[in-house]
Amino acid sequence: SQKIEQNSEALNIQEGKTATLTCNYTNYSPAYLQWYRQDPGRGPVFLLLIRENEKEKRKERLKVTFDTTLKQSLFHITASQPADSATYLCAPSGGSYIPTFGRGTSLIVHP
Amino acid sequence: GAGVSQSPRYKVAKRGQDVALRCDPISGHVSLFWYQQALGQGPEFLTYFQNEAQLDKSGLPSDRFFAERPEGSVSTLKIQRTQQEDSAVYLCASSTRGNTEAFFGQGTRLTVV
Numbered sequence: 001s002q003k004i005e006q007n008s009e010a011l012n013i014q015e016g017k018t019a020t021l022t023c024n025y026t027n028y029s030p031a032y033l034q035w036y037r038q039d040p041g042r043g044p045v046f047l048l049l050i051r052e053n054e055k056e057k058r059k060e061r062l063k064v065t066f067d068t069t070l071k072q073s074l075f076h077i078t079a080s081q082p083a084d085s086a087t088y089l090c091a092p093s094g095g096s097y098i099p100t101f102g103r104g105t106s107l108i109v110h111p
Numbered sequence: 112g113a114g115v116s117q118s119p120r121y122k123v124a125k126r127g128q129d130v131a132l133r134c135d136p137i138s139g140h141v142s143l144f145w146y147q148q149a150l151g152q153g154p155e156f157l158t159y160f161q162n163e164a165q166l167d168k169s170g171l172p173s174d175r176f177f178a179e180r181p182e183g184s185v186s187t188l189k190i191q192r193t194q195q196e197d198s199a200v201y202l203c204a205s206s207t208r209g210n211t212e213a214f215f216g217q218g219t220r221l222t223v224v
Contacts, residue, residue, distance in 0.1 A: 098159050
């Protein structure tokens with residue numbers, strides 16, 4: 001069955017450092033991979049979408065990579081700030097185009 | 112409206128009671144999704160609509176769960192004879208089409224007592 005893995009342990013980093021979050025998937029080949037941010041008590045908010053033919057995508061301090069051979073996406077936040085503290089969800093989507101979410105990784109940026 | 116609106120924001124139901132959760136998507140959005148999110152978990156897919164057609168309901172956990180979108184806009188998720196394991200946040204999302212960014216509502220937190 002399809003499986004999406006994100007680090008279940010919280011990632012703690014110091015302000016100003018680069019945060020790197022990992023999303024691994026198995027048993028399917030998504031055409032797209034989306035990343036969302038979720039704050040407590042709120043719905044997820046879309047951040048970036050990367051297609052299978054794109055190796056890397058950037059938006060301001062965010063960078064996403066998509067390695068279809070490794071079946072992995074990496075999500076980077078450079079120059080991290082305490083306001084970046086949240087849970088980050090990856091959502092591969094395949095031919096059906098229905099985003100299927102991982103459990104998310106909690107990021108805590110310390111001042 | 113400006114975003115996806117869900118109501119009620121919170122719902123407490125006695126075990127065995129029927130509940131109805133409402134979702135108002137962004138105007139003009141063709142695709143609508145329902146997800147269930149348990150504490151500490153990611154959103155789990157329940158069902159997907161394209162306009163009024165329910166194209167995928169494979170995620171509905173039992174036949175007590177029913178969703179509709181009769182006019183291709185507002186959607187209702189109904190849960191019959193609620194059980195304690197139904198306690199979760201129910202999220203609705205809409206998008207212009209299935210393979211683009213999804214816009215989520217704030218969710219309905221259902222607690223079954």
